Amino acid sequence: SFSREAQLFVEKFEGALGKGKGKKFYAYKVMMTKKWMKFQRDFENFKTACIPWEMKIKEIESHFGSSVASYFIFLRWMYGINMILFGLTFGLVMVPEALMGKPYGSLPRKTVPRAEEASAMNFATLWDFSGFAQYSVLFYGYYNNQRTIGWLKFRMPLSYFLVGVGTIGYSFMIVIRTMARNANEDGGGDDTSFNFSWKMFTSWDYLIGNPETADNKFASITTSFKEAIVEEQESRKEENIHLTRFLRVLANFLALCTLAGSGYLIFFVVRRSQKFALEGLENYGWWERNEVNMVMSLLGMFCPTLFDVISSLENYHPRIALRWQLGRIFALFLGNLYTFIIALMDEINLKASYLLPFIIFNMLLGKDEDFQPLEEEKIVKYNMTIWEASLYNGSIPENSTAPPIQVDPADVPRGPCWETMVGQEFVRLTVSDTMTTYITILIGDFLRAVFVRFFNYCWCWDLEYGFPSYSEFDISGNVLGLIFNQGMIWMGSFYAPCLPAINVFRLHTSMYLQCWAVMCCNVPQERVFKASRSNNFYMAMLLFILFLSTLPAVYTIVSIPPSFDCGPFSGKTRMFEVISETLEHDFPSWFGKVFGYASNPGLILPFILLMVLGIYYLNATSKSYKEANLELKKKLQSVRNRELLT
Amino acid sequence: RLHGRYHEMAPNVVPMDYTKDPDVKLPMQLIINMPELKENPFKERIVESFSEDGEGSLSFNDFVDMFSVLSEMAPRELKAIYAFKIYDFNTDNFICKSDLEKTLNKLTREELTAEEITLVCEKVIEEADMDGDGKLGFADFENMISKAPDFLRYCFKAY
Numbered sequence: 001s002f003s004r005e006a007q008l009f010v011e012k013f014e015g016a017l018g019k020g021k022g023k024k025f026y027a028y029k030v031m032m033t034k035k036w037m038k039f040q041r042d043f044e045n046f047k048t049a050c051i052p053w054e055m056k057i058k059e060i061e062s063h064f065g066s067s068v069a070s071y072f073i074f075l076r077w078m079y080g081i082n083m084i085l086f087g088l089t090f091g092l093v094m095v096p097e098a099l100m101g102k103p104y105g106s107l108p109r110k111t112v113p114r115a116e117e118a119s120a121m122n123f124a125t126l127w128d129f130s131g132f133a134q135y136s137v138l139f140y141g142y143y144n145n146q147r148t149i150g151w152l153k154f155r156m157p158l159s160y161f162l163v164g165v166g167t168i169g170y171s172f173m174i175v176i177r178t179m180a181r182n183a184n185e186d187g188g189g190d191d192t193s194f195n196f197s198w199k200m201f202t203s204w205d206y207l208i209g210n211p212e213t214a215d216n217k218f219a220s221i222t223t224s225f226k227e228a229i230v231e232e233q234e235s236r237k238e239e240n241i242h243l244t245r246f247l248r249v250l251a252n253f254l255a256l257c258t259l260a261g262s263g264y265l266i267f268f269v270v271r272r273s274q275k276f277a278l279e280g281l282e283n284y285g286w287w288e289r290n291e292v293n294m295v296m297s298l299l300g301m302f303c304p305t306l307f308d309v310i311s312s313l314e315n316y317h318p319r320i321a322l323r324w325q326l327g328r329i330f331a332l333f334l335g336n337l338y339t340f341i342i343a344l345m346d347e348i349n350l351k352a353s354y355l356l357p358f359i360i361f362n363m364l365l366g367k368d369e370d371f372q373p374l375e376e377e378k379i380v381k382y383n384m385t386i387w388e389a390s391l392y393n394g395s396i397p398e399n400s401t402a403p404p405i406q407v408d409p410a411d412v413p414r415g416p417c418w419e420t421m422v423g424q425e426f427v428r429l430t431v432s433d434t435m436t437t438y439i440t441i442l443i444g445d446f447l448r449a450v451f452v453r454f455f456n457y458c459w460c461w462d463l464e465y466g467f468p469s470y471s472e473f474d475i476s477g478n479v480l481g482l483i484f485n486q487g488m489i490w491m492g493s494f495y496a497p498c499l500p501a502i503n504v505f506r507l508h509t510s511m512y513l514q515c516w517a518v519m520c521c522n523v524p525q526e527r528v529f530k531a532s533r534s535n536n537f538y539m540a541m542l543l544f545i546l547f548l549s550t551l552p553a554v555y556t557i558v559s560i561p562p563s564f565d566c567g568p569f570s571g572k573t574r575m576f577e578v579i580s581e582t583l584e585h586d587f588p589s590w591f592g593k594v595f596g597y598a599s600n601p602g603l604i605l606p607f608i609l610l611m612v613l614g615i616y617y618l619n620a621t622s623k624s625y626k627e628a629n630l631e632l633k634k635k636l637q638s639v640r641n642r643e644l645l646t
Numbered sequence: 647r648l649h650g651r652y653h654e655m656a657p658n659v660v661p662m663d664y665t666k667d668p669d670v671k672l673p674m675q676l677i678i679n680m681p682e683l684k685e686n687p688f689k690e691r692i693v694e695s696f697s698e699d700g701e702g703s704l705s706f707n708d709f710v711d712m713f714s715v716l717s718e719m720a721p722r723e724l725k726a727i728y729a730f731k732i733y734d735f736n737t738d739n740f741i742c743k744s745d746l747e748k749t750l751n752k753l754t755r756e757e758l759t760a761e762e763i764t765l766v767c768e769k770v771i772e773e774a775d776m777d778g779d780g781k782l783g784f785a786d787f788e789n790m791i792s793k794a795p796d797f798l799r800y801c802f803k804a805y
Contacts, residue, residue: 003698197774
């Protein structure tokens, strides 16, 4: 019988151990091999344990599927980037200034003005990031424009500038590198010819001895089967091509109508609020005053749901439907932003044009209730008139700090420091956005789950299956929130070096809170689908936002003069002059000459042309490699098929 | 070492001295409570396929056989043979549709709906059945398993 044969086989195998010469050496070799395999396994376990949050994410993946887990993997990746940005800003900007720069109170820009001193230490002021928080290393305005500080002759302004440019450059590099790596993985597909069979026969891990691990494994196997079933059902769907095409065109038409409608609504509302402002805001109630914000927030809340309903017409694979959803929400926010700016065009004069950066991001989020674009503009215009007045009076600030006159730095009248203000605005936005997200999770998910669970006993209809039931994890909303939040950080970190630090803290707590909320209050979606192997879709959106958010900062560096009495670039006409200054003083003279020649347009244009040609060449080679890859795979497949038949 | 494990499961039944080749068998209930097998959804089938009398009681020889096949050192072909036996619930030397359904239910703890189960079993037969008889013979199974990347990594290991 079968078992007899097998038993003989096993005995023969063991015989090789027990009998013959070299027995001891063979036994030793076997023992060493066993020990080596055990060591390898332990090392793999250790490496996996070192990846932060890996266990949590695996648990979520086993219960909710790989698409929800991909959000958390994305979050973890962002956390890594923010850690590095934090390291740069903290180590190279905040710490040197704190350790080696002039201390608090020695200069006007580093002191809380006399008028604000009384409230400077209040919690409310600190929470708002004014008072002592404003006049500290956290914001742009604190930094002195001394060329070198301390006994190490640390070049502060240069460091500030380079860190600012460096964070943006690093972010670009890493996003593109990740996209390239993901694109590679995409090409190396696996052999899916025995997909279901392998899932059935080889998915159980025989080494599991722990009941909790077993639970997770059962859940993950079930989820994996469900994902594969969805894929199979999608591929089997019989499509009435004409009907599907018609429905899809109709759905896109409806989505465009929604976008146009929301744009028109914003335009209308902004015009109305301008009319109100002209007539004086005191005459109107709360709604009229906050109309613009409320309308934009409401649009941001309801339009995505509308898009969801529209997408049910389209009958796409869930993964593709998710992409359309993300794209449409993105278009909604951008469209709202553009209409808002166009509607405001005549209001924004040239001097206040630097407000654009934080107006842009406020509207992209649409969540900040407190932002009043028109009020803020008025305050700034008021500040500017003060500034012009002080200039007309013969530049008082400079005279006060001249040696013969001893004035306490707190008493010196200050010019406005628009960079710090912009920085503060970004920081407040980040904090309020964080608060909103957490409160939404607690109320929207947790309280809802509690309500459904406990009120189900005394309610007329079944709460768990009907309305409202438990919530599903909203992948698109969360991903977009994460991406826009990161855009804000990129925009604001030049003006507020503390932003990456705040964001690191926010992402850290967000990870724990969301992991807990998902496991505790959410239910898996009806149709669990496998996330695409590459996260390239998220990366592409991130790249786009990165590009958009670096534009304002670059614009301000290149064309707007820095404030005259605050920050590391005060006194210069343009921020980038710090580079030419460094070249003059710190490098030998021939270097300056070479740089001058190199920045000649005649040299730069051919260089750009060369790079474009290089990109084209690399693109062409990679395409040809992909094709060769596919050919080889096909050949392999046909060889295998031939083997089977013979 | 294995003898120590065998002995400690039922100390009053299993003798320490095996030179006289006594005829001692341990019932299935004791074996499937071993820590290596406790969480395994296929534990009953594993024990049944190594048991000589097909009832599930293991003599010491059977016990040793089981653990040698479950070790990392056992060759792939041997593991494939025993894997086939384990998944063949009705022991007709073919893995038919009902065997597949039972395997699937054990794997997912009956979380899938009836139509999902039918879909999966149909797909498996479609993928692996080479001779077209509607069930998997050993040749089909062997062919499919030999190409599986995860077979040796996850399956058939006790230590």
